[in-house]
Amino acid sequence: xxxxxxxxxxxxxxxxxxxxxxxxxxxxxxxxxxxxxxxxxxxxxxxxxxxxxxxxxxxxxxxxxxxxxxxxxxxxxxxxxxxxxxxxxxxxxxxxxxxxxxxxxxxxxxxxxxxxxxxxxxxxxxxxxxxxxxxxxxxxxxxxxxxxxxxxxxxxxxxxxxxxxxxxxxxxxxxxxxxxxxxxxxxxxxxxxxxxxxxxxxxxxxxxxxxxxxxxxxxxxxxxxxxxxxxxxxxxxx
Amino acid sequence: xxxxxxxxxxxxxxxxxxxxxxxxxxxxxxxxxxxxxxxxxxxxxxxxxxxxxxxxxxxxxxxxxxxxxxxxxxxxxxxxxxxxxxxxxxxxxxxxxxxxxxxxxxxxxxxxxxxxxxxxxxxxxxxxxxxxxxxxxxxxxxxxxxxxxxxxxxxxxxxxxxxxxxxxxxxxxxxxx
Numbered sequence: 001x002x003x004x005x006x007x008x009x010x011x012x013x014x015x016x017x018x019x020x021x022x023x024x025x026x027x028x029x030x031x032x033x034x035x036x037x038x039x040x041x042x043x044x045x046x047x048x049x050x051x052x053x054x055x056x057x058x059x060x061x062x063x064x065x066x067x068x069x070x071x072x073x074x075x076x077x078x079x080x081x082x083x084x085x086x087x088x089x090x091x092x093x094x095x096x097x098x099x100x101x102x103x104x105x106x107x108x109x110x111x112x113x114x115x116x117x118x119x120x121x122x123x124x125x126x127x128x129x130x131x132x133x134x135x136x137x138x139x140x141x142x143x144x145x146x147x148x149x150x151x152x153x154x155x156x157x158x159x160x161x162x163x164x165x166x167x168x169x170x171x172x173x174x175x176x177x178x179x180x181x182x183x184x185x186x187x188x189x190x191x192x193x194x195x196x197x198x199x200x201x202x203x204x205x206x207x208x209x210x211x212x213x214x215x216x217x218x219x220x221x222x223x224x225x226x227x228x229x230x231x232x233x234x235x236x237x238x
Numbered sequence: 239x240x241x242x243x244x245x246x247x248x249x250x251x252x253x254x255x256x257x258x259x260x261x262x263x264x265x266x267x268x269x270x271x272x273x274x275x276x277x278x279x280x281x282x283x284x285x286x287x288x289x290x291x292x293x294x295x296x297x298x299x300x301x302x303x304x305x306x307x308x309x310x311x312x313x314x315x316x317x318x319x320x321x322x323x324x325x326x327x328x329x330x331x332x333x334x335x336x337x338x339x340x341x342x343x344x345x346x347x348x349x350x351x352x353x354x355x356x357x358x359x360x361x362x363x364x365x366x367x368x369x370x371x372x373x374x375x376x377x378x379x380x381x382x383x384x385x386x387x388x389x390x391x392x393x394x395x396x397x398x399x400x401x402x403x404x405x406x407x408x409x410x411x412x413x414x415x
Contacts, residue, residue: 036370039377046377048370053356056369069322070311077307078300085291085299086380087373088328092292094376095369099329102291103354106310107321110346111354122356124332132354133325133333135275135342145270148278148317149258155312156261156268 020065025116029063039087043079046087053122053130056095060084060119067115069106080119087121097123101133242287247338251285261309265301268309271342276350278317280309283340291328294339296383302341309343319345323354 010018020026027033029045038058039046049057060080066072072080088100103120105111124130242248249255251267258270260280271279282305288294294302310322323344327334346352361369 036366038370038373039380041381048366048373051358052361054359055361055365056373058373069307069324070314072307074304074307077303081299081303081306082296082383083380085294085296087377089292090373090376090380094372097331099327099332099334100291101332102324102326102328104324105321105354106324107319107346109348109350110321110323110344112321124329126331130356132356133327135273135279135325135333135344136352137273138275140274140277144277145258145274149260149270151316152260152270152278152280152309152312155316156309159308159312 016065019067019115023065023114023116025061025114025118026065029061038090039083041083043076044083046083049120053120053132054124054128056091056097056123058087058091058121058123060087060121062117065115066117068112068117069104072117084119084121091121091123095123098126099124103133245287245337247281247283247336247340248287251283261305265298266305268305276344276346276352278313278319278345280313280343281340282306282309282343283338287337288339289337290334290339291326295386297386300383306341306343313343313345317345319347321346323352325354 007015007018024033028035028047036048037045038048043063045061045063047059047061049059060083062072062076062080064076069077084102088102091097091100101120101122101124103122104118105113105120106117122130246255250257250269257272259267260270261268265286266282266284268280268282271281282302284294284298284302286298291299306324310324313319313322323342323346325342325344326340327342328339344352
């Protein structure tokens with residue numbers, strides 16, 4: 001194992017390599033660790049979970065080492081879900097299951113335990129007494145929902161490069177969701193966002209390597225750091 | 239058809255019932271859940287009525303999953319969520335409450351009161367091996383996925399585009415003295 005000092009001096013590429021070396025699921029994929037394989041192709045590996053929620057609990061892994069979903073290219077996500085559909089069907093037929101849950105924990109707070117991104121497929125029986133997937137219902141005030149709707153609509157349209165008529169303005173952050181340390185950051189956004197960029201500027205922004213932008217964002221936002229770097233506590237200081 | 243007529247979500251898609259729409263395209267609709275489990279709980283569904291995932295064509299699944307990723311990224315940034323859960327209930331036994339197939343996207347924060355952690359069940363080696371064999375046998379056919387057939391309507395649109403381009407070219411030509 002590398003010492004803390006060594007970790008601090010490593011480049012991001014080296015860190016990623018180290019993570020791969022320490023990832024049990026990468027070892028399963030390469031065959032160094034034994035597993036009960038169900039299906040395999042060039043992009044994904046499907047195995048039985050060793051700590052199943054229910055008999056036949058299946059884990060679908062990407063062969064490439066990704067930590068969280070935003071890192072995964074679109075075509076691989078699409079492939080994962082199409083395989084998941086087929087595996088879900090196999091569960092119904094082979095195990096006489098009456099239903100399936102397809103579940104992704106994306107990020108540590110969402111319950112992700114390994115640093116390797118995975119998709120769970122859990123066959124369900126009438127009497128299996130699993131209640132975790134029954135969603136509770138909460139009363140959330142309409143004005144907060146409306147703010148969320150406006151914010152998400154704008155962001156999603158922006159991601160797809162669609163011009164929205166509604167300007168991206170957050171007068172007030174949804175109270176329930178916001179936590180105190182982020183207030184300052186939000187104020188910055190308030191200043192920046194109302195300035196409408198011209199089409200050209202927008203497209204230029206996108207071309208200028210979203211990776212760099214993301215890195216900067218990760219440094220600014222402690223939250224994103226926590227999500228993607230939950231193995232490495234210390235960022236390389238150079 | 240009667241199932242479709244009674245489906246609350248088909249009526250939302252047909253704009254007969256109001257909902258907080260956050261994204262819409264030809265095949266899919268994403269709304270904020272009318273019965274949210276937390277602020278920002280999103281439902282993503284195909285516009286066509288399907289009950290379970292087995293009925294949904296592969297290319298629609300592929301399209302939905304790309305949207306899941308994009309919406310999840312938006313949730314991270316807009317709601318400052320620290321994680322997301324993606325959940326599909328497939329069948330009433332699995333907790334499906336509606337007749338319309340949908341994907342739940344649930345933004346997560348620390349101490350938000352939600353918990354999807356399961357209690358591991360103990361199975362012996364023999365049980366595991368039996369399950370493995372059965373599933374392996376059933377999964378042999380996986381690998382070919384349906385692709386979308388191109389509709390004649392699309393061709394019309396393309397022709398329109400070409401027309402416009404031609405007009406544009408003609409205009410350019412006219413400008414030349």
